[in-house]
Amino acid sequence: MHPHLAREATVRDVETTRYGWDYAGRRGKITHVDKDPQTGAAVGYVVRMEDGGDEVPFEPEEIQILEAWD
Numbered sequence: 001m002h003p004h005l006a007r008e009a010t011v012r013d014v015e016t017t018r019y020g021w022d023y024a025g026r027r028g029k030i031t032h033v034d035k036d037p038q039t040g041a042a043v044g045y046v047v048r049m050e051d052g053g054d055e056v057p058f059e060p061e062e063i064q065i066l067e068a069w070d
Contacts, residue, residue, distance in 0.1 A: 009047050009063040016062055023049065023056060030065070031055060 007030050011023045027050050034044035045063060048055045 008066040009045065009058075010066060011047070011058065011063055012061075014062075016058075019056070023058075026051070027066075028056075 008027060009030050010027050011025060013025045015021050015024065028047040029050070030045050031048050032046035032055075033042050034046075035041065036043050042060055045058050045060065046055050047058055047063065
């Protein structure tokens, strides 16, 4: 299991090419991590938004992963 899976993330407060300002500043939970098959590095995330439940794909630079406090 990828270490970022099920962590919370905040969409950076910037305009994105795909979504404009629609998701800027919103929080959600990471539900899926796309990895580069050769390096294993994360190349994309799917985030379930906390208010509305939409699952939205983001590039790594579009979100900030929040530290787990477990």
